[in-house]
Amino acid sequence: MLPQNPLGALGGMLMFLAVLYAVEFVDQTDRALDLDQYGIRPRDVDGLEGVLFAPLLHAGWPHLISNTLPFLVLGWLVLAGGLRQFVAVTATVWFVGGLGTWLVGAPGVHIGASGVIFGWMVFLLVRGFFQRSAAQVLVALVLFFYWGGMLWGVLPGQPGISWEGHLFGAAGGLLAAWLVARSGRRRAVTGGPGTLAG
Numbered sequence: 001m002l003p004q005n006p007l008g009a010l011g012g013m014l015m016f017l018a019v020l021y022a023v024e025f026v027d028q029t030d031r032a033l034d035l036d037q038y039g040i041r042p043r044d045v046d047g048l049e050g051v052l053f054a055p056l057l058h059a060g061w062p063h064l065i066s067n068t069l070p071f072l073v074l075g076w077l078v079l080a081g082g083l084r085q086f087v088a089v090t091a092t093v094w095f096v097g098g099l100g101t102w103l104v105g106a107p108g109v110h111i112g113a114s115g116v117i118f119g120w121m122v123f124l125l126v127r128g129f130f131q132r133s134a135a136q137v138l139v140a141l142v143l144f145f146y147w148g149g150m151l152w153g154v155l156p157g158q159p160g161i162s163w164e165g166h167l168f169g170a171a172g173g174l175l176a177a178w179l180v181a182r183s184g185r186r187r188a189v190t191g192g193p194g195t196l197a198g
Contacts, residue, residue: 051098093119100168115169
């Protein structure tokens with residue numbers, strides 16, 4: 001399923017992306033700020049604030065550029081459920097991914113939007129199965145064919161890559177898909193608004 005207002009959704013994602021580029025621009029032009037220090041530092045109480053900030057921070061332009069296309073496309077597809085659902089899904093992925101990384105991540109600073117991207121990807125891959133929607137399953141199959149290889153990023157092995165952020169972001173996407181489906185079923189039964197409904 002695609003957003004009801006594709007251009008509006010694209011505009012929203014471009015604004016969100018502009019925030020990431022603005023943060024990286026500030027980080028690159030004023031080295032004294034060292035914004036990357038505000039990433040997740042596992043099991044360090046001071047590093048817990050990174051749960052909020054890590055997805056906004058990147059280790060240079062190549063890191064941000066490599067995240068740009070999947071961020072735009074997957075975020076745009078998540079917006080198909082409406083802005084309310086997008087915010088709820090993103091918040092779930094953001095929090096679960098960040099907290100999981102803080103709890104079990106390797107020592108060092110974990111930054112980047114890829115945890116959120118992995119969460120969106122898993123959300124889009126499984127929501128159709130949870131919601132029993134053939135159209136959403138079809139979208140999932142196309143996504144899996146095109147970007148399925150990225151899921152290997154949840155496994156350890158690549159130096160300098162936060163596989164923990166990917167893994168727990170993906171777990172957040174799975175949880176969000178289940179919550180959205182449960183909310184939709186409750187709304188269908190009661191006729192009332194759902195928790196993560198769009």
